[in-house]
Amino acid sequence: MRKPFVVLTAALVAVSACAPGSGGDKPKPKAPSAVSTDIAKAGPVTLTVWDQEVLGGQNEQMEKLNAAFHAKYPNVTIKRVSRSFTDLEKTLRLALSGANPPDVVEANQGYGIMAALVKAGALVPLDPYEQAYGFRKRFPAGLTQLNSVTPDGKSLGSGNLYGVSMTGEAVGIYYNTDKLTKLGIKPPTTWAEFEQDLATAKGKGETPIYLANLEKFPAIHEFGVLLGQTTGKDALRNLVFGRGGAWTDPSIVQAAQKLADWAKNGYFPSDVNAGKYNDSPGPFAKGEGVFLIGGPWFAADLQKKMGDKVRYLLPPPAQAGGAPAATLGGPGLPLVITSKSKHPDVAAAYLNFMTTPQAMDVVTQTGGLAAVAPASAQPTTAVGRDLSAAWKTASDKDILVPYLDYSTTTFLDTLGGVLQEIIAGRKTAQQGMQEAQRDYAAFLAKR
Amino acid sequence: MKPLPTETPGTGRAGAKPPGEPRRVGYLYVLPALVVYAAFLLWPLLHGAYLSLFHWDGLTVGTWAGLGNYTQAISDPHLRGTFWHAAVLVFFYAVLPCCIAFLLVAVMSRSRPRGLTFFRTVLFLPQVVAMVAVAVAWQWIYSDHGPINGTLRLVGLGGLARGWLGDFTWALPSVGLIGTWAEIGLAMVLFLAGVQKIPRELYEAARVDGAGAVREFFAVTLPGLRRELSVALTLTVIAALRNFDLIYLTTGGGPGDATRVPAYEVYNRTFNTGEVGLACAIGIMIAIIVFAVTAGVGRLVEGRA
Numbered sequence: 001m002r003k004p005f006v007v008l009t010a011a012l013v014a015v016s017a018c019a020p021g022s023g024g025d026k027p028k029p030k031a032p033s034a035v036s037t038d039i040a041k042a043g044p045v046t047l048t049v050w051d052q053e054v055l056g057g058q059n060e061q062m063e064k065l066n067a068a069f070h071a072k073y074p075n076v077t078i079k080r081v082s083r084s085f086t087d088l089e090k091t092l093r094l095a096l097s098g099a100n101p102p103d104v105v106e107a108n109q110g111y112g113i114m115a116a117l118v119k120a121g122a123l124v125p126l127d128p129y130e131q132a133y134g135f136r137k138r139f140p141a142g143l144t145q146l147n148s149v150t151p152d153g154k155s156l157g158s159g160n161l162y163g164v165s166m167t168g169e170a171v172g173i174y175y176n177t178d179k180l181t182k183l184g185i186k187p188p189t190t191w192a193e194f195e196q197d198l199a200t201a202k203g204k205g206e207t208p209i210y211l212a213n214l215e216k217f218p219a220i221h222e223f224g225v226l227l228g229q230t231t232g233k234d235a236l237r238n239l240v241f242g243r244g245g246a247w248t249d250p251s252i253v254q255a256a257q258k259l260a261d262w263a264k265n266g267y268f269p270s271d272v273n274a275g276k277y278n279d280s281p282g283p284f285a286k287g288e289g290v291f292l293i294g295g296p297w298f299a300a301d302l303q304k305k306m307g308d309k310v311r312y313l314l315p316p317p318a319q320a321g322g323a324p325a326a327t328l329g330g331p332g333l334p335l336v337i338t339s340k341s342k343h344p345d346v347a348a349a350y351l352n353f354m355t356t357p358q359a360m361d362v363v364t365q366t367g368g369l370a371a372v373a374p375a376s377a378q379p380t381t382a383v384g385r386d387l388s389a390a391w392k393t394a395s396d397k398d399i400l401v402p403y404l405d406y407s408t409t410t411f412l413d414t415l416g417g418v419l420q421e422i423i424a425g426r427k428t429a430q431q432g433m434q435e436a437q438r439d440y441a442a443f444l445a446k447r
Numbered sequence: 448m449k450p451l452p453t454e455t456p457g458t459g460r461a462g463a464k465p466p467g468e469p470r471r472v473g474y475l476y477v478l479p480a481l482v483v484y485a486a487f488l489l490w491p492l493l494h495g496a497y498l499s500l501f502h503w504d505g506l507t508v509g510t511w512a513g514l515g516n517y518t519q520a521i522s523d524p525h526l527r528g529t530f531w532h533a534a535v536l537v538f539f540y541a542v543l544p545c546c547i548a549f550l551l552v553a554v555m556s557r558s559r560p561r562g563l564t565f566f567r568t569v570l571f572l573p574q575v576v577a578m579v580a581v582a583v584a585w586q587w588i589y590s591d592h593g594p595i596n597g598t599l600r601l602v603g604l605g606g607l608a609r610g611w612l613g614d615f616t617w618a619l620p621s622v623g624l625i626g627t628w629a630e631i632g633l634a635m636v637l638f639l640a641g642v643q644k645i646p647r648e649l650y651e652a653a654r655v656d657g658a659g660a661v662r663e664f665f666a667v668t669l670p671g672l673r674r675e676l677s678v679a680l681t682l683t684v685i686a687a688l689r690n691f692d693l694i695y696l697t698t699g700g701g702p703g704d705a706t707r708v709p710a711y712e713v714y715n716r717t718f719n720t721g722e723v724g725l726a727c728a729i730g731i732m733i734a735i736i737v738f739a740v741t742a743g744v745g746r747l748v749e750g751r752a
Binding site for chain 2: 416
């Protein structure tokens with residue numbers, strides 16, 4: 001038995017004896033003149049699109065828009081594959097390194113997915129299509145930046161544009177109007193007022209902020225809002241994009257200290273690190289917590305559970321009516337074109353179609369927060385109007401800072417874990433930020 | 448009745464080998480199974496071992512790392528910590544369930560309680576339930592508003608109530624206890640089957656000699672269950688070392704790094720951080736540890752070489 005086994009082993013090793021990942025050439029970007037916008041003449045084309053728009057009205061939004069695209073170009077059939085965000089992002093690497101990837105996918109920004117795909121030459125830069133579709137003109141500069149990567153995949157925030165987003169996200173503060181009335185307070189107009197409200201709520205036996213932080217990443221939103229108060233948007237962008245600064249800078253540690261103080265003062269639920277983030281709307285709607293920090297992803301669920309009793313505001317500025325404070329957010333998951341797509345021109349037309357003001361109408365009608373101004377549609381709910389107004393302010397005043405976990409490939413875990421420890425009082429703000437900085441410095445060193 | 452044909456060596460057909468001697472045609476018989484085994488187990492194992500020698504992000508061309516990934520897995524305090532957590536889980540998944548199962552079996556073998564089949568079924572049930580359902584149910588049990596904290600508050604121990612899975616000290620034992628709960632049934636069913644083949648006379652003899660319950664257990668039951676213990680330990684230790692689903696579903700490795708285990712890191716490094724080579728190295732290390740532990744259990748418990 002021994003001999004055949006050895007032969008078998010040798011054969012298996014021989015087959016695998018080449019460096020993993022070799023054999024894929026980087027495609028050359030197209031010249032703008034080679035771009036075709038005449039999609040009707042492209043012949044019968046099947047465009048495979050992978051998206052994660054499965055929650056709430058998102059599914060309807062995609063179905064409507066895909067049908068409209070097919071109606072406009074009957075020769076193009078959209079083959080839609082939709083899966084949850086986690087499933088989609090986990091399978092992208094495998095799918096795009098395979099021989100027959102989808103034409104268009106939704107790829108998350110950051111070093112983990114988008115920059116890694118760019119580095120591998122798996123995505124088509126949209127710059128050759130600029131002349132035809134004007135993607136850069138459609139979005140404010142702050143938003144195109146977040147979908148941009150240098151061609152070597154080493155630096156986020158500059159270089160080529162690789163994706164366009166249909167929706168926007170800004171992390172703000174939801175509040176329960178019933179609770180505010182009961183506490184005798186008004187929606188805060190300054191940050192000092194907000195902190196005063198938190199103290200009032202605590203004093204009257206309420207949980208000031210609902211936070212469920214089992215998954216580590218949620219507290220990054222709280223931390224980001226605090227950073228927006230202590231640190232300027234440019235410094236934060238530079239830090240996240242690896243262009244300068246350190247996580248141990250005084251203003252950063254100050255924000256972490258504030259988070260520690262909030263936790264120590266009992267501003268979060270007692271089981272803060274044990275609650276499941278996606279379940280947050282449930283307890284909040286039942287009255288646990290006066291405020292809830294988060295993005296548009298909570299809106300539909302909260303609206304369904306609380307009706308007009310839930311409203312939303314951007315983190316208030318230092319002075320009433322002053323310049324708005326920076327907060328986390330940016331364009332939603334962008335649509336990108338894969339390099340191995342046989343129909344990049346059709347795919348580009350699809351990206352264009354999905355981000356026109358008319359498409360934004362559909363996004364708004366189905367309850368989404370449109371990335372750019374819709375042609376005519378308006379949100380129908382109070383919280384929807386709040387979000388829409390907040391998004392307009394955020395993109396007009398350019399206050400959005402990328403999610404902090406874009407900093408390194410492991411930062412979601414590192415920073416998330418550190419924040420859990422700071423909230424639990426196991427690490428001081430200074431110790432926690434030193435650990436975050438170690439991960440950050442190690443990543444920058446090998447980048 | 449026809450008499451069985453008797454064969455004496457050397458008197459059979461010319462060239463025929465004695466029965467029981469290996470013949471080449473034997474390989475043909477194992478071929479179908481071997482092909483499946485090679486394609487789905489040997490090949491991925493070898494390919495994984497091969498990938499573990501590279502720094503590879505899963506997309507671009509990998510670079511040769513030699514044993515770099517292995518030294519990183521051992522020297523990185525975070526990764527080394529995961530192996531320690533796995534050791535803690537072995538206690539909760541293997542040692543504790545086997546002890547409890549012995550206790551149950553000792554009770555059941557001495558006196559046949561009423562409704563034995565019912566208890567046996569109930570205790571084995573966790574083995575049948577899907578791990579996802581188990582995880583979701585226990586998440587609720589451990590949650591701030593769950594029955595554990597409810598009971599604590601009811602008896603005036605509200606100070607001990609906490610979100611168990613979010614507590615740095617208690618998260619790992621809490622996850623471990625889910626494993627204990629799930630594995631007791633397996634160990635118990637194995638032991639019960641084993642006890643039934645221990646001759647009654649041994650128990651009677653022990654009792655005649657004046658052995659009490661404890662003495663009887665160590666003199667008769669335990670030696671009689673060596674093989675079953677070996678099987679139970681092997682299965683539960685493997686379940687502990689490859690534990691991924693429960694961690695992924697209940698804590699995601701948190702809070703902080705408190706419940707990170709090697710198998711979770713294999714997933715995390717492959718799909719989240721793009722360190723495929725390192726993930727493969729950790730996977731191979733788990734495989735080696737499992738082999739070593741299995742061999743060790745066989746030696747220690749069954750006494751075979």
